Amino acid sequence: MENYVPFLMVAFILFAIGAIGVLVRRNFFVVLMSLEIMINSAGLVFVILSYFSGTVSGQVFFIFVAAVAASETAVGLAIAVLMYRVRHTVDVTEFSMMKR
Amino acid sequence: MEWLLLLCVLSPAVGCIINGLFGRWTYRAAGVIGSTFLGISFALAVPLIIYAIQGHVVDYSYYHWIVSGKFTVPFGLRLDSLSAMMLGVVTFVSFMIHIYAIGYMGGHKGYARFFTYLNLFVFAMLLLCMGNNYLTMFIGWEGVGFCSYILIGYYYEKKTAADAGRKAFVTTRIGDIGFIVGVLFIILYFGSVKFTDVFAQAHMISPAIITIITLALFLGAIGKSAQFPLYVWLPDAMEGPTPVSALIHAATMVTAGVYMVARSAPLYALSPTGSLVVASVGAFTALFAATMALTHFDLKRILAYSTISQIGYMMIGVGVGAYWTGMFHLMTHAFFKALLFLSAGAVMHAMHGVLDMRLMGGLRHKMPQVCIVMIIASLAIAGIPPLSGFFSKDVILSEALMLGHPIIWLVGVVTAFMTAFYMFRMIFFTFFGESRVPEGMHPHEAPSVMLVPLWVLAVGSIVIGGILGVKVHGHISIEHFISLTSPNAFPIVHKYSETLLIIISIIAGVLGIAVAWLAYIPKGAFSFRSFVVRTFHPLYRCFFNLWWVDEIYNFLFCRPFWHVSERFLWKAVDVKVIDAGVDDVGRVAGLTGRAVRILQTGFINNYACWVSAGALIICGWYLLKIM
């Protein structure tokens, strides 16, 4: 395989879809899941480039990305639980404590 | 010899340190300690002076004070005929005044403090006179100024005294700027401040530069020696204790300017313009100050104006190029003016601090000895032979005329007349006539610890001029002595009969005394005075109000300076422009923040949008660049 463009295109499309999810959805859990998609697409780009440039480093980075994503999900979920306990909702538009 | 010299100079400093550090415990003994160290200094000075009279010169640098680049200032002393004379005058007169002060200051609060300052002053004065370079001289120069400041303000609880001290310091500092600028020029063109180096190279420098240097240095002398237009501090300086007035503001410090000009003789000799300025300022000051002394009623202030006037004479002497005459007058003046001040102090002491002559009169019965010494001193200053003032004043005037300055001579003669007049006006007012002493005051003769110095100085005032100033075997000993260091600068242009000149100056003096007698002693004196006052009313008002000089200075310089500083620079420029400008910059930041705060909706979606948009824009920009 020499043509990497299709692979990249797929990764990028996934990234954009994930971005849409993050930016437009109200439900905090969906936002979190969309973030997972975005992170995974980034990891995918590492693996793609790893394959086409013939080095295994990119795959190592995928592991790192996965680890960070896992931490991020855990913390995100904790925050979601906490916000629910405070606000009794998981609507991100309600999470405006930073104002004032 | 050089270590003897150092010891002689340092001795008062030791006294100062002892009195300063242990003043609390030496209370009664402070005066004796101070005088002892001065006595040591004087005793050490005697062999040094003899050494100098034998024609030797000591010039020794003890250590390098400032070394910067190729420029070096040594700390060194120089003993030659000029400084030997000053050494003698300063140590002797201050020794006398110290002894006098033991009696005069006795019982005052801060007795030890007084002697600390006085010793410090003598130390500084000796540095001034003995320094072998301009900057060592400047240590002394500023040091005496500072001592003058603290001693004038000695009664610091009086506001007038404190103000007078400050005025003295600041006014002389204006002059010192001139001195420093002169020294800076010397450093720039000569590369050294040592007298020997400077004078050896002086003829290689362009005359214009020499003239600038001499004028700048003379500005320093104007400040320090209270010449016009910077004399205003000296009358106010009379707020200080009388021994201080006698020592600092009559005998020694104020004559430092004359000494400095004589010391820089090789420079002034190369600059006729500079010398002429010195002589002219001296002549003008002599006359101007004499006019102010004519109508004053304050005993010490009359003497102060008289001092200014007499220093004007010395300036004439050094200005016309006959340095020995100026120095000669400096010496005799030190004796008789110190005597005058100390006598005035004795009167003041007896009168419990009163200085207004209108409250005196007839004191000759109460204090005959003081009366006699004061008359001796007045005769000396009036130029009556054979007292010392006659010799020194006469040579100044005759040299001025012979070196081609007839106008200055004329001014000098007129001033001599006025000097005789106001001195005897003072004598008649104070010691003769009816007693106007207020009730309850009992003037008494001074104690002997004060009288002894008075008589010593009186003897000096009588004989010193005769000893040094009489022509023996065709030359005058003081002329010969001073000319070893500072020879006459310019050739004589006219020859006049010396006898004639002597007669003229004697006439001027006698006439002055006679007019004073006429105006104050006979029965019709009062109407005579009022007739004169009415006839010359405008002039009298000028004299009486001291030509409004203080007021003019106040109006032209002091108040504008203060107002510009306070109203304009501080309250307008600093607070309203510069600082407000800085605050406004801060305020702009605050306003920007308030404007940008609108973007802070608090919704995380919006923040996510902004972040993404930012990423989009940055990436897009880079992509556009690579496309």
Next chain:
Amino acid sequence: MTSMEAIIFAIVSLIAVVGALGLVFAKNPYHSALWMVFSFVGLAGLLALLEAYFLTVLQLIVYAGAIVVMIAFVMMTIDFRKVGGLSKFVPQWLWGLIISFGILIDLFILASKMKIDVSQSGKNLAIAGSNTKALGMELFTHYLFPFELVAIILLVALIGVVVLTKREIK
């Protein structure tokens, strides 16, 4: 790319993209979670295609397994009746859409402009036929320090989560 690979590529990428779209646009968050599994399986296929076999397994077990389960599990602890009547999108959804498309365009341009050296393509990915071994060698030699750092990040996240959720709410 052989036709076989092309077909597999088309299928797995379709699965991934459709799954992602389903995730974003499903009304019910539980459905979203399921769509996510779908998408991740597609992604795992892509990884396999790129000969990252270890990562394929990792993707399936960790993501499609553990993480999705965790999210679903947390969602179950929350009473969704209270958030009923929630519309799907935020009021500024149009802006989000525009920005996302902008990013997509950016990235496409980037992809088209990117030049990489493909001479080594598909090589060096396995030691003695084992991708896992190659990965391990790389991870525990060259990248040992970052690896430890990642461990610390995980630990921090763990502590953070405990602290956050254990806190008393007044």
Next chain:
Amino acid sequence: MNQLHFPILSFITFWPLLGVFILLFINRKNEAAIRIVTFVFMLVNFLVSTLLYFHFDPTTWQPQFVDKIPWISSLGINYYLGIDGLSLFLVLLTTFLSVVGQLSTWSAIKDKVKEFNIIFLLLLTGMLGVFESLDAFLFYVFWEFELIPMYLMIGIWGGPHRVFATMKFFLYTFTGSVFMLVAIMATYFLFHHYTGIYTFDMFQLASHPLPYNLQFWLFLAFFIAFAIKVPMFPFHTWLPWAHVEAPTVGSVILAGVLLKMGTYGFLRFNLPMFPNMVHTLGIVVIVLAIIAIFYGAMVAMVQPDWKKLVAYSSVSHLGYAMIGMFALNSQGMEGSIMEMVNHGISTGALFLMVGILYERRHTRLFSEYGGIAAIMPRFAVLAGIITLSSLGLPGTNGFISEILCLIGAFKANIWYGILAAGGAVVSAIYLLMMFQKVFYVKTRNVKNLGLKDLDLRETFYMGICVVVILWIGIYPNPLLSRMHVSVEHLLQHVNSHSEQITIKDVDKNLACGKLVKINAISRGGL
């Protein structure tokens, strides 16, 4: 080179941090122990730092007592401490003033003693680091580091408007620092562009001056940073605020040491790195300095507040230092360094004076004082000598520096010298007025009557200052001889790049798109 074979500079820099560590273990209630431990640490620091003085080799301009360890070698950043004749006395001044200042806090700081002493020790580390580091990056780190303890010191132990004052102080100096950071970075990359070496070593950076037009902007950026810190004339307004609101010791350190960082920065950056601009723009600096001399003095004269008077007098005094420095001859430069040291001692002591009376009367207004000389005679004598040294009376330290600065200025241009000399009159006016208002005249205020004279501790630290004042005044050569070779080397360097350009040339070059080039260079560097 390091003649002691012992990292003495690192030792004195980080020794205070050990003190901080030990203070952490002392009970905050035990204030006496905290004070004594801090004092001992500072005293030891001072005594160790005197080794620098005795072992200093005055025959070389090379940095001495060097500690050099690669820090981030890929970027050319080293942990590089060293001193030469320019910085030796500033280091000594810092350790000296910290001891004196700490002594003065024994009675002045009554609350949060532990925190105060910790902050003071941190401040000491920061200040020493600034004067010792020869690596521009390290310099910047210390430069910023020192700001924070000072910020806290004014902000916590200060007067009623301390928050405003401290914000102003911090933001103003920080603005300058930002300019400096940019300029340091630009110099770093441009130096690489022209020589191919990445380095932050100050001596190396100075070895190849950049093209004129680049020098112009970099000089300006550094100028702003240091002029704010000095502070030069139009940038001075933070100073009165900070001084008035700071606690006594804060003022002492601020005036004594922090302001010197500005002048020292000029010596370390502006002069050696941009020599052509020094010749071109030197006149601007000198004119500002002359304005500062008069302006500072005149504004000081009319202040009703004692501390403000001293604050403005600093503006005036540092004007002399700047004139001397930019006169570009050895007298001026040595005078300038002497002025820094002397101003530190004299003005520091002046602030101590203010503090001593403030502790007793809790006011700084002249109108409240008067007649103190009769009530506190010992204080009056010491204060008098300190005032005189500030005034520049021969025989005190102030004279040495003033006359050297004047000689330097005069050699550069006669008019500079004459104008600067004129400032001496104004300084005499305001200092004597200050002395008179406080110490002379009969006291009208009953509250002044019962004031206690100095106790042993106060006499000690004031007396030490006076001893140093007289020592430098009478025998300044040990100082001058140690700075001589460094100064000569710096001057030789600056004067060997004396080609002048006009501002017009700079504009033209800029118009030709040179900025684009800078841009390209910086991108290439990154």
